[in-house]
Amino acid sequence: xxxxxxxxxxxxxxxxxxxxxxxxxxxxxxxxxxxxxxxxxxxxxxxxxxxxxxxxxxxxxxxxxxxxxxxxxxxxxxxxxxxxxxxxxxxxxxxxxxxxxxxxxxxxxxxxx
Numbered sequence: 001x002x003x004x005x006x007x008x009x010x011x012x013x014x015x016x017x018x019x020x021x022x023x024x025x026x027x028x029x030x031x032x033x034x035x036x037x038x039x040x041x042x043x044x045x046x047x048x049x050x051x052x053x054x055x056x057x058x059x060x061x062x063x064x065x066x067x068x069x070x071x072x073x074x075x076x077x078x079x080x081x082x083x084x085x086x087x088x089x090x091x092x093x094x095x096x097x098x099x100x101x102x103x104x105x106x107x108x109x110x111x112x113x
Contacts, residue, residue, distance in 0.1 A: 004092030036065030
């Protein structure tokens, strides 16, 4: 089940569009839970090269959803989109329930509801 590439992560989101996806994000300070119904998957890159996957900045998930912060407050996603940013190391693993992604900043547990 080796490491997932950025492309494979995007493909997973593409394959699971219009399903309810739960993203549990943990960083040093806190845990956020994001629930999103993905309509569109995009990639933001630093450079304007044609191959955004080579120098990615973030995966952008567009769709309706909500975010629940560590203090339990639930609100709708701002601008109906959610970004998974990458700085430095990016490590993705697929499992039977979904995916786990680790970056230098945070870890994400992604499951289909």
